[in-house]
Amino acid sequence: MKKIAFYTLGCKVNQYETDAMKQMFSKKGYEIVDFLSLADIYIINTCTVTAMSDKKSRQMINRAKRTNKEAKVIITGCMAEELKQQKTILDGVDLIVGNEDRKNIVEIIEDTFNESIDVNTCKEFWEAGNVLSNERTRAYIKIEDGCNNFCTYCIIPYVRGRVRSRDINNIVEEVKSVIEKGVKEVVIIGIHIASYGKDLSGVTLTDVVERIDALDGDFRIRLGSIEPVYINEETVDRLKKCVKLCKHFHLSIQSLNNETLKRMNRHYTVEELRDKIKLLRDNFTDVAITTDIIVGFPGETEEEFNSTYEALKEFNLSKIHVFPYSVRRGTVAEKMEGQISEETKDIRAAKLIELTNFQENEFKKRFLGKxxxxxxxxxxxxxxxxxxxxxxxxxxxxxxxxxxxxxxxxxxxxxxx
Ligand code: SF4
Incomplete structure (x- = not known):
């Protein structure tokens, strides 16, 4: 029996997809072993969101080769897709499997090489069936792949292609099956879940939440990261009736300065965000609003950063995940003037981390005694x-x-x- 080991970097979508690949290999009779042990095949599901994730992916390739130099090392995921498009091969890598080829990864590996598929023209959602992760209380349910937004700093639309939504009935079936197995929390994930249904007719993320909420069982629903544009009176009005939905919204905000937002190609303003946050707070008691912020985006002046800082102070969010801007090859921002020094990025990041530590603690205190x-x-x-x-x-x-x-x-x- 062939032994195969997996290593996953990056987001929950990658984790979900690794679990799906594990199931596929397991069904074909492969033995799944720990990444640090001797295996015939190592699969590294890479990430390319930051320069750090690239570095970590390379380290894991080297580690696999060190563990067994005879083994085949295969990379897939976003960094792999980028390398495939650039027709670059890395030392130690025997095969790159692009994101859209993963649904056939077993056959591809067995046949050694595959025909290339253009990620931008791919229209299908990879329906992996019911995917079980190792977490026993929480299950991640992938509802869509891809993104149409082209934020200027982001490589994702190039390596994952355009939005492909999963059939809503298949989503509901997967949720039913994990609940039957005792899962207590389902987390709705995707690359851009607010775009769910853009390629289908007449269904939206809110429909997905309502269908899951209507299922029997003692469980709760958590939304993965959502774009602020999704929050409006209509969605909030419907979501607040979903009794199983957690009062937790992770809004992908990235900056709170209108000029920076424009350069990022993000289509909302600070004023609109203020209204959306108020709308959530007015409708969900003790709601947690968390976010991601990039510091040191090209051209971010001291004034722009300070206005983001002041707005974050005012919005008083429950948690800010702070990311120093990291250049991604092939993106619009790579070529922008006004690249910020690492030192300045670190100073700005430290300032936001100090702020979020304080605000997070204050938020937690409200639950004491409850x-x-x-x-x-x-x-x-x-x-x-x-x-x-x-x-x-x-x-x-x-x-x-x-x-x-x-x-x-x-x-x-x-x-x-
Ligand atoms: S919305 Fe922007 S940041 Fe998010 S995946 Fe799409 S392009 Fe990337």
């Missing part, structure tokens, strides 16, 4: 079981507490202290 619905996970860290409430605030419970062990993997009312 009874909250928490899902305790099976994993343990430093003698504590880890759980999360709807707002994705970490809740730690002493793992030696017998009462705790009994409620792992269920939704429980716990008092936060």
């Amino acid at each position: 009874l909250m619905k928490v899902i305790l996970e099976h994993r343990e860290k430093d003698g504590f079981k880890i759980g999360h409430n709807e707002q994705y605030v970490d809740v730690l419970v002493d793992a030696d507490d017998k009462d705790v062990v009994e409620v792992v993997g269920t939704i429980e009312n716990l008092q936060i202290r």
Whole structure:
């Protein structure tokens, strides 16, 4: 029996797709082994969102070759797709499988090489069937792939192609199957889930949430990262009726300066965001609003950065994920004037990290003494079981507490202290 090992970098979509590939190889009789052990084939599902993810992907290629120099090392995922388009091969890599070829990866590997497929013309969603991850309490449900937006810093539309939405009935079937297996939280993921349905007629992300919400069972729904444009009176009005939906919205904001947003090709303004955040807060009690912010985007002046900082102070979000801008080859921003020094990016990032640490703590404090619905996970860290409430605030419970062990993997009312 051939042994195969996987390593995943990057986002939840990549993790989901690795799980799907594992299932495909397993069905064909391959034995899935740990990445650090001896295998015949190593598959690295790469990411190219930052220069750091590129570096890590290369390190894992080297590690696989060091573990077994006779093994075949195959890369797939976004960095692999970029290399494939540039017709570049890396040392240590035996085969690149492009993103659109992964649905046939077993056959491709077995046949050694494949015909290339143009990612931009691909129209189909990779229907991987019901994909089970290792997490027992939470399941990631992929509903779409690709993006039509072309933000100037982002390589994703080039390496994943345009929006392809999954059939809504298949989504519902997958959710039903994971709930039957005891999963308590389904996370709706994709590359750009707010675009769900753009290539279909008459269905939207809100329809998906409503269909899942209507299913029987004790579980909750969490939305993955969404574009601010998705938030409006109509969607909020419908979403607030979905009783299983977590009061947690991760809005991909990136900057809070209108000039920077224009250069990023992001189609909203700070004023609109202010209204959207108010709309969410008016309709969802104790809502968690989290975000991603890029600092040091080309041309970001001190004034632009300061206005982002001041707006973030005012918006008082529950968590800001801060990313120093990282040049991606082949993007519009790569060629922009006014590239910012690493030193300045680090100073700006540190300022935002300090702000978010303070705001996050203040947000968490509001739950002290309250009874909250928490899902305790099976994993343990430093003698504590880890759980999360709807707002994705970490809740730690002493793992030696017998009462705790009994409620792992269920939704429980716990008092936060
Ligand atoms: S919305 Fe922008 S940042 Fe997000 S995947 Fe599409 S192009 Fe990239």
